[in-house]
Amino acid sequence: MTNARRGPxxxxxxxxxxxxxxxxxxxxxxxxxxxxxGDAVVSPSLPAGTTVRVGxxxxxxxxxxxxxxxxxxxxxxxxxxxxxxxVVAATALLAxxxxxxxxxxxxxxxxxxxxxxxxxLGERISLRGPRDEVAELADTFDAMLDRLQAAFSSQRQFVAxxxxxxxxxxxxxxxxxxxxxxxxxxxxxxxxxxxGVVRAATLRANQLxxxxxxxxxxxxxxxxxxxxxxxxxxxxxxxxAVRVEAEQRRLRATFTCAQAPASGDPALLERVAxxxxxxxxxxxxxxxxxxxxxxxxxxxxALRVSxxxxxxxxxxxxxxxxxxxxGGVHRTAHTGTGLGLSIVRxxxxxHGGTVGAEAVVGGGLTVTVHLPLAx
Numbered sequence: 001m002t003n004a005r006r007g008p009x010x011x012x013x014x015x016x017x018x019x020x021x022x023x024x025x026x027x028x029x030x031x032x033x034x035x036x037x038g039d040a041v042v043s044p045s046l047p048a049g050t051t052v053r054v055g056x057x058x059x060x061x062x063x064x065x066x067x068x069x070x071x072x073x074x075x076x077x078x079x080x081x082x083x084x085x086x087v088v089a090a091t092a093l094l095a096x097x098x099x100x101x102x103x104x105x106x107x108x109x110x111x112x113x114x115x116x117x118x119x120x121l122g123e124r125i126s127l128r129g130p131r132d133e134v135a136e137l138a139d140t141f142d143a144m145l146d147r148l149q150a151a152f153s154s155q156r157q158f159v160a161x162x163x164x165x166x167x168x169x170x171x172x173x174x175x176x177x178x179x180x181x182x183x184x185x186x187x188x189x190x191x192x193x194x195x196g197v198v199r200a201a202t203l204r205a206n207q208l209x210x211x212x213x214x215x216x217x218x219x220x221x222x223x224x225x226x227x228x229x230x231x232x233x234x235x236x237x238x239x240x241a242v243r244v245e246a247e248q249r250r251l252r253a254t255f256t257c258a259q260a261p262a263s264g265d266p267a268l269l270e271r272v273a274x275x276x277x278x279x280x281x282x283x284x285x286x287x288x289x290x291x292x293x294x295x296x297x298x299x300x301x302a303l304r305v306s307x308x309x310x311x312x313x314x315x316x317x318x319x320x321x322x323x324x325x326x327g328g329v330h331r332t333a334h335t336g337t338g339l340g341l342s343i344v345r346x347x348x349x350x351h352g353g354t355v356g357a358e359a360v361v362g363g364g365l366t367v368t369v370h371l372p373l374a375x
Contacts, residue, residue: 169201232257238273260301280307
């Protein structure tokens with residue numbers, strides 16, 4: 001519910017202020033003219049008590065001077081009052097008219113804001129005319145609408161993809177339960193098989209939910225803990241979690257890790273290294289290779305993870321950082337959640353860094369993370 005506006009609007013306030021200022025200035029000028037009119041009427045220097053003949057009547061020179069001064073001041077007061085009223089009225093009219101024209105873009109901004117909804121974010125003000133402060137405000141509002149539209153579109157796609165991904169494990173669980181419950185002769189082996197399938201599906205759903213929560217936390221709240229973190233130590237720790245799987249697939253791992261101190265959340269940065277190494281192992285080929293390097297430069301530290309694997313179209317590398325993309329395949333893989341590189345990008349941006357990827361000739365991918373050097 002919007003709050004009702006109290007008091008006059010901006011147009012009325014500006015008009016009143018301009019009118020009052022002009023009225024005060026005009027009143028001061030009128031008073032100054034009234035004073036000068038009286039002082040401008042002076043009689044010749046005559047001895048005290050001198051009389052002069054005016055229309056056949058003898059009057060004192062002092063009385064004649066006083067009458068002339070009063071008459072001049074009265075005439076100035078009458079003419080000045082008429083001019084005062086005209087000037088104040090003209091000021092109010094002109095201020096109201098020109099203020100309305102000046103504030104019209106602001107009314108356009110307000111009208112656009114009132115008409116906005118999730119379905120009408122494509123509307124823009126596109127103000128034309130002088131590039132003044134009002135035009136700058138309109139441009140800023142249009143830029144904000146661009147960001148909002150992009151955010152809404154991204155949110156809709158993200159929710160749709162997440163719903164699709166969560167539907168798969170839930171469908172598997174329901175199907176397994178329905179089949180098992182419909183079989184009156186199901187024995188212990190069948191129940192164990194069903195339990196194993198259900199456990200795998202719930203594990204997949206749990207991983208997806210954890211990834212979504214982490215992504216939402218990083219995008220919305222940023223980092224809450226800032227400590228000195230060595231990317232070399234983080235990469236070594238993350239390798240321990242995937243080492244067994246890598247050995248089972250006979251992957252040749254090479255580590256060239258120099259000290260690379262960064263500042264940030266240790267848990268989030270370890271998740272970055274973990275996601276990169278998990279992708280390098282799970283999207284690799286049996287008997288392939290992976291290479292992990294950390295380094296420090298002028299103001300930056302870097303973590304680079306390269307690996308062999310399926311061929312990746314160089315023109316679609318950036319799509320891998322979108323949610324639910326796996327090795328260039330959109331929502332079709334049976335392992336992982338498709339959020340790994342999305343989380344990496346969100347965490348790195350929250351730490352003020354950059355992340356990029358490039359396809360490896362012959363198949364595979366190289367992902368490089370740059371973070372500010374810790375001081």
